[in-house]
Structure formats: C-alpha cells, structure tokens
Amino acid sequence: MKLINKVLTGVALTAMTATAAQASTLEDVRAADELKCVVTTGLAGFAAPNADGRWEGFDADFCRAVAAAVLGDGDKVKFVPSTGKTRFTMLNSGEGDILFRNTTETLSRDVDLKLTFLPVNFYDGQGFMVPASLGVTSASELDGASVCIQTGTTTELNLADYFRTNGISYEPVPIETNEEGFTNYVAGRCDVYTTDASGLASTRAKFDDPTQHVVLPEIISKEPLGGAVRHGDDQWADIGKWVVNALINAEEMGITQANAMNLAANVGNNPGINRLVGSEGNMGEMLGLDAKWAARAIAQGGNYGEIYERNVGPNTPLEIARGLNALWSQGGVLYAAPIR
Amino acid sequence: MTEQTYAPGTYPDLPPPSDTVGPIHWLKVNLFSSPINSIVTLVAMYLLYLSLPSAISWLFIDATYVGETRKDCAPEGACMAFIGERFNLFVYGFYPAELRWRINLAAILLVVAGAAVLWDKMPARKHMIKFAMVYPLIGAWLLSGGFFGLEHVGTHLFGGLMLTLTIGVTGIVFSLPLGILLALGRQSKLPIIKYFCIGFIEFIRGVPLITLLFVASTMLSYFLPPGTTFDLLLRVLIMVTLFASAYMAEVIRGGLQALPKGQLEAADSLGLNYGQAMRLIILPQALKISIPGIVNTFIGLYKDSTLVIVIGLLDPLGIGRASVADTAWLGLSTEVYLFVAVFFFISCFGMARYSLYLENKLNTGHKR
CATH class of the missing domain: 3.40.190.10 (Periplasmic binding protein-like II)
Structure with a gap:
C-alpha cells in the first residue's frame, strides 16, 4: 500500500x-x-x-x-x-x-x-491517551505498549522518532481513521492511543465517563x-x-x-x-x-x-x-x- | 384382540407413530441427533442465554429513539435517535432536499423494471422488458438531470444508499453482458479477439479495485487533455463495471467449459450459425450453471462499492463514519456500524435468496 x-x-x-x-x-x-x-x-x-x-x-x-x-x-x-x-x-x-x-x-x-x-x-501537538486503570503517568513508562496510530500521518513518524530517541519499544497497531482508532482503543486492542491533542480531546469526549482516561502530559511534537x-x-x-x-x-x-x-x-x-x-x-x-x-x-x-x-x-x-x-x-x- | 371397525379392504390412513412427529422428535433429529450435536446445541444455547437478553435490552428496551443530541440518549441503551436524525442523509446522501422526489421516482421505476426482468409472472412482461432495457437511461436522467427540464445535480452530491444502488445496479446491469462477450471472446478462434480478451481479463484481475478507483479519480485527470471535466462518478461506474465484467467473464467461462462439446456439435449439425448456437443452445445452459458464481460476483461488486470512500464519495459506510464525527453525537460508532451492517446484509441476503430461487426454478436435470 x-x-x-x-x-x-x-x-x-x-x-x-x-x-x-x-x-x-x-x-x-x-x-x-x-x-x-x-x-x-x-x-x-x-x-x-x-x-x-x-x-x-x-x-x-x-x-x-x-x-x-x-x-x-x-x-x-x-x-x-x-x-x-x-x-x-x-x-x-x-x-x-x-x-x-x-x-x-x-x-x-x-x-x-x-x-x-x-x-x-x-x-x-501529538499526545498520548491511556486508560486510567493502567496507572501510567508519563510516556516514558510506556515500554512494550501497543499503540494505535494513524497511518500516512506525521503522528506515525513522530511516534517512531520519540520512542527511538528514548529507547522505548512499542508495538504499532495501524489504523486508518480517528474513528477506527477510537473503536480499537475502546476494544482494548491497543493500550495507548496517540494522535494530535485536538483529536485526543474529541476522542476523550466520546467516552461515557471521560475521567476513566488520562491524556499524558508529554506533547511529543509540533503540529x-x-x-x-x-x-x-x-x-x-x-x-x-x-x-x-x-x-x-x-x-x-x-x-x-x-x-x-x-x-x-x-x-x-x-x-x-x-x-x-x-x-x-x-x-x-x-x-x-x-x-x-x-x-x-x-x-x-x-x-x-x-x-x-x-x-x-x-x-x-x-x-x-x-x-x-x-x-x-x-x-x-x-x-x-x-x-x- | 380389538374389534375391526372398518369395512374389509378399506384400511384407513393411521397417524404416524407418536415418536416420529411433534416438537420432541424435531428436537431429537435436528438438535440432539448425536452426542457432539447435543454438546454443540447446549453450548450455543448457553451463549444465546448470555448474549441475547442484554442485546435485546440494549437494542430495544433501554434504547432511545427520539432525541436531539447524544445527551438525550440513555447511556445503557442504543442511541437510535441518531440514526433517525441521519436517516435522510443515509438514504439520499447530499442530494438537495427539494429534489429528492427524483430519487424516489427512480427507485420506484427500478422496482418495476427489476420485477420485469427477475419475475417471470409479471403481467405484460414483454412490454415491461422493453421498459427495463431503457431504464438505465431514464434512471441516469432522473438522478443527474441536466436536460428535458430537469435541473442538473452534480454527482458529488450523490451519497448514501442511493450511491450504493447507483453503483451496484449499473455494475450489475452492464457487467453481465460485457462479461458474456469477454468469456466468448476468450474462447474465440480469432487470435486478436482472443488475446485482447485474455489480456483485458488478466490485467483487471491482477490489479486491486482500490487501485483502479484511485487511478480513475486522480490519475486520469493528468492523462486527459487539460480542461476536460469527466464526471468523477462516471469514471467510477466505468471502472467498477470493467472490474466486475472481468470476474464475470471467468465465471461464465466456467459455465461454458462445463458443457459437453457435443452440444455445440449438435447445434452445428442442425445448421445453426454461431450466433444462433450461442443464443439458443450454449448460453442458456452455461448461464444456468453459472448462476451461483454470477450472483457471487454481484454480491462482491455490491459490497465493493464501499471502497469509493478512498476517492471521496460517501456510501452508507462513509456517511456513517462522517456522521459519528458530529460533535453533538460523539461516540456512537456501534449504532452506526450496526445500521450499515444490517443494510448490507438485507441487500446481499436478498440477492442470495433470489439466486437460490432461480436455481431451483431452472433445475431441469443437471443437479447432482
């Protein structure tokens, strides 16, 4: 493709x-x-x-x-x-x-x-969202996590750069649209959802209880x-x-x-x-x-x-x-x- | 010894033994006929017991059918108010509201034309078939307009169910004759025709539909002379039709090869020319054999119409995806996907049942 x-x-x-x-x-x-x-x-x-x-x-x-x-x-x-x-x-x-x-x-x-x-x-800027139940407070704790990531976007490249710089391993779960990312994230097929902070805000607004999900403090890119x-x-x-x-x-x-x-x-x-x-x-x-x-x-x-x-x-x-x-x-x- | 209560020689029909009729017997035969079947039945029933009550209460009992935004919906049930609000968008796409009667009229005429073709007990079928032959032109005129007094509607406003039907019906109607020609061409003794058909079929089958659509939507404008505007939907329809016809050709070739060679030789010995032999002897039999494959291709084509999202046309799935991004209705993807799935299931299941009906009707001795 x-x-x-x-x-x-x-x-x-x-x-x-x-x-x-x-x-x-x-x-x-x-x-x-x-x-x-x-x-x-x-x-x-x-x-x-x-x-x-x-x-x-x-x-x-x-x-x-x-x-x-x-x-x-x-x-x-x-x-x-x-x-x-x-x-x-x-x-x-x-x-x-x-x-x-x-x-x-x-x-x-x-x-x-x-x-x-x-x-x-x-x-x-690109951020991360994780379920609150995971207890993660910083992106540096995401070693080995599976990450839902939109293909063909700068977020995909930023993610690779950021994790490589910090020596963190991750498993990408490629998705096509924001909607698909949301669905996959809710279904638990990835631990972390990453996209632009505006996209995270709209995704978080979809949850019945937004407090169950945290947006991590790190903004890893300029968008x-x-x-x-x-x-x-x-x-x-x-x-x-x-x-x-x-x-x-x-x-x-x-x-x-x-x-x-x-x-x-x-x-x-x-x-x-x-x-x-x-x-x-x-x-x-x-x-x-x-x-x-x-x-x-x-x-x-x-x-x-x-x-x-x-x-x-x-x-x-x-x-x-x-x-x-x-x-x-x-x-x-x-x-x-x-x-x- | 019981007394005989009927006249000699007139033995009446007795009811079947009680252990071969009734619901218990039906259960025994269909659900508990062997230990493995019994286990499977019990497991399936347990799964249904687990899932069905919550599914029903989600979809019907706790569901909200009227509302303005997602806040009006009960959180524990399905939010069908959203589907209701978006229903027109799902059906008509972006078509101007005051012109939607044209789509309705085209749909009614489609049913009439379709009935004439598919149902052999249709009254005045001979005349109706003629109507069905010109229907594609009438339908195109009604939907797109532009002459004879109808206002032109750009095809970029097509969407939703009517877009799927437009693509599906066009593809189905034109790919079958084209596929027959390609299949016959592939078996032709004239090398130019034969190799052209082989090349065409193998090329189309070797390329994914999504690539063809992409070429149709974006690449074509580079190759055409500058300034030519060639309607996007028309390009898509041509590509989808060509794509389906290549597959159709192979399905029909399968049917042709299943016929014994003696059929063609018998036609020759009767003095029929090529056209007559094909029309009267070969194709009726070959097409009958190919019905499952043909309908298979139709269903595939119909479902492939969702791929048009890559070129910016929104079919029901695309409309659904776009709709869930409405800030008033965030987070309702389950309802939307369910709705779209039900829509496609009904259409495709209908086609499959029709093909079964046709097979049974034409079953004149080839079934094994």
Whole structure:
C-alpha cells in the first residue's frame, strides 16, 4: 500500500509538472463558480456533515471563508472528502482547489509533495491517551505498549522518532481513521492511543465517563495545522494566505460576523479596519479580488475567534482551550501579518 | 384382540407413530441427533442465554429513539435517535432536499423494471422488458438531470444508499453482458479477439479495485487533455463495471467449459450459425450453471462499492463514519456500524435468496 502510494504520488508529480502551465486557479474557480475544498471524511470539530448533509466544522468554515472572499458566496463550496493518504493527490490532481484538512506543515510536504502552505490556523501537538486503570503517568513508562496510530500521518513518524530517541519499544497497531482508532482503543486492542491533542480531546469526549482516561502530559511534537494549495500558482496561494490572515486580524481588531458588513459600508476612523474591510485602500484589487473580499469572508463564519469557539472551543463537546491558539496579545502564538 | 371397525379392504390412513412427529422428535433429529450435536446445541444455547437478553435490552428496551443530541440518549441503551436524525442523509446522501422526489421516482421505476426482468409472472412482461432495457437511461436522467427540464445535480452530491444502488445496479446491469462477450471472446478462434480478451481479463484481475478507483479519480485527470471535466462518478461506474465484467467473464467461462462439446456439435449439425448456437443452445445452459458464481460476483461488486470512500464519495459506510464525527453525537460508532451492517446484509441476503430461487426454478436435470 505504501509503495503504491509512493508510485502514484510520483506519477502524479511528474505529470503535474507537465501540465502546470494552465489557466490560473482563480480563473478556474471563477469559471466553475465553485470552490473545490479538500476536507477530511469526518473529524469531530474540523469537518463533518450535519443531519442535512451540510459540512460543518473548523476546516469547513475556512473553506467557506475563502469561497466568500473569492466568489462572494460562502455556500459555493464543493467539499471533497479525503483520507489521510489521498488528500495531497486530490489537491495535486486538481480534484481540489484548496485543502483544509487538519494537515501538518512539514518540509517534505512543502518541498517534495509540491504544496504551498497557508498560514498556520491551528497549533496542535501529538499526545498520548491511556486508560486510567493502567496507572501510567508519563510516556516514558510506556515500554512494550501497543499503540494505535494513524497511518500516512506525521503522528506515525513522530511516534517512531520519540520512542527511538528514548529507547522505548512499542508495538504499532495501524489504523486508518480517528474513528477506527477510537473503536480499537475502546476494544482494548491497543493500550495507548496517540494522535494530535485536538483529536485526543474529541476522542476523550466520546467516552461515557471521560475521567476513566488520562491524556499524558508529554506533547511529543509540533503540529502546526494549516491549509495548502498546489505549488506554482502564487496568486492563488496569496489569496488563501491573506484570507486566513484577515480572519486572525479581524479578531484582533474586533471585527465580527455581525459587524463586518456594516464596517465595510462606512468609512470609520480606524485605518487598519478600513483597509481590512475594504472601505479604504485597494487591498482586494492587489489580490485580484474586489474591495469587500475580507469583509465577506468574516461575515461568512465570523473571525478566527468566532470560528474557533463555535467548532472546537471550550463551550463545545471537544472543550479545547485556546492555549497556543490565542492571539499573541493574549498569550498565544497567533501573530498574523498586517494587512497594509 | 380389538374389534375391526372398518369395512374389509378399506384400511384407513393411521397417524404416524407418536415418536416420529411433534416438537420432541424435531428436537431429537435436528438438535440432539448425536452426542457432539447435543454438546454443540447446549453450548450455543448457553451463549444465546448470555448474549441475547442484554442485546435485546440494549437494542430495544433501554434504547432511545427520539432525541436531539447524544445527551438525550440513555447511556445503557442504543442511541437510535441518531440514526433517525441521519436517516435522510443515509438514504439520499447530499442530494438537495427539494429534489429528492427524483430519487424516489427512480427507485420506484427500478422496482418495476427489476420485477420485469427477475419475475417471470409479471403481467405484460414483454412490454415491461422493453421498459427495463431503457431504464438505465431514464434512471441516469432522473438522478443527474441536466436536460428535458430537469435541473442538473452534480454527482458529488450523490451519497448514501442511493450511491450504493447507483453503483451496484449499473455494475450489475452492464457487467453481465460485457462479461458474456469477454468469456466468448476468450474462447474465440480469432487470435486478436482472443488475446485482447485474455489480456483485458488478466490485467483487471491482477490489479486491486482500490487501485483502479484511485487511478480513475486522480490519475486520469493528468492523462486527459487539460480542461476536460469527466464526471468523477462516471469514471467510477466505468471502472467498477470493467472490474466486475472481468470476474464475470471467468465465471461464465466456467459455465461454458462445463458443457459437453457435443452440444455445440449438435447445434452445428442442425445448421445453426454461431450466433444462433450461442443464443439458443450454449448460453442458456452455461448461464444456468453459472448462476451461483454470477450472483457471487454481484454480491462482491455490491459490497465493493464501499471502497469509493478512498476517492471521496460517501456510501452508507462513509456517511456513517462522517456522521459519528458530529460533535453533538460523539461516540456512537456501534449504532452506526450496526445500521450499515444490517443494510448490507438485507441487500446481499436478498440477492442470495433470489439466486437460490432461480436455481431451483431452472433445475431441469443437471443437479447432482
């Protein structure tokens, strides 16, 4: 399976360089009047269909924000569900225009898989969860444990690195999705479940009694999750990048889903806000969009803080505190480049 | 000596001896016929005693059938409210709600067309068969639309049960004739046809379906001229059909080889040409022999449709997996998988029973 994957990706990349010189992604998206957004096949809080078949979640909201900025309507998104293994091929083959699929930015993905990453929109890190009955308090006590691990992800590689560095032996139990990991873990087929801390939080929320399970204190990796686009179309990458930056800046400036369009309609006395919502300056024009691009993106699903609170924040069943994902001014590391 | 109460020569039917009828006898014959069977029966009954009461109370007595989120569900029972809330998603996928009547209509017509093909006592069957022949076009038009006044619905909105049925029915309908042609082609005396068929069959059988689907979904767009949009579902349908037809060809070849050579020679001696001989003599017998294998392939094809998740289409299993990620309903995978399993079991068991019925109906002396 791995070999097939590599061969397919290789063929894909060779073929891609041959056909890279096509019309720009922006033109394609406008011509189709639809943004094809690669998301997960279902991860709690990030992307999952609701009862009416509408995709909801943190990643889905970013897709809608980009669609609102580019096409003027956040509902013109075609969601392309993908597994961990197929996500980049989907993007590179043109089945998707942009990818928001809780994907970690790494050098090899950026360079070797020919992706251009958008600014990080979620800082995550890999952790471990074990049943409380095991009495384990630290990852260093996990010698000989069986570990459920998602294949094709950075967590798989981190796990191998961490255990090798610390000279701990373990037995991997390969799984495909978070859901499968949960099932295996509950059934006791592995002692330890490891994935990003956000994933652990959502998995822990599924238990009838979450106190029966402990998340160990060690965070063994940096997992900066962000959107991505194909290499070679800088204009499109810029659009994705600045939509994400605009949502983060909007939270800093207090622009919300409710007031974004009002602010855009009137020239206020804060030039920073005016530039962002397009009542002054020509930021949108420089991107190849219209003046109100950012205002629409914010009005679609709210600023970064609103998106976070609605999908994964402390008031949702996932209960993930802002932590690193707070603004730089509030103790986090979200530090978006200014729009000027 | 008892008195004879009937006229001489008119001996009435007496009831069978009391130890060969009744529930006790049935138990003796079926469940306790030998020491090993008795042990197996007792063990099975003990296991049922252990599992059945808790299963029933989980599924029915303690289960919650109405609710808004998982918090409304009793923790000790099944949370079927979730399935109820998601039922439309399971059946129609992402199809627009106001257009779902088209799926319903297509399904009703499918039943009519299916009955005409499968049930030989159907009234006005001759005309209905003609209808069944054009049904694939009508069905495709109803589901996808785009002309004759129906709004176009992108195939990326297909999902759930209707996606499985679309893939299953298309694959079954087109792979059988294609498989017959390939099987006959493989036995052909014309080398080009023969080696083409052999090459095709062996290639398809040598490659996993998941690879073909992956090629169909992502690789194909590299090879086609830039700008061509070739519907994803259509690519999947073609791949699934080709895949099933290769297996079908081998099943039917088995049937063809089971026929004595004399059958074809008899047809020749009657002056039938190749087409007539095949249509009237060979295929009716070969297909009859191949029924179990054919239905086997159908069932396999039907279940393989769950693989489309790798290319981002969500069949009932995919919808189920995506649904359990809803934050309002976290942790309900058992209910979802059970529901999907029941759905697939009903479909596949139905197909298997139909094949048995057909075998019995056509059992005209070959059964051993």
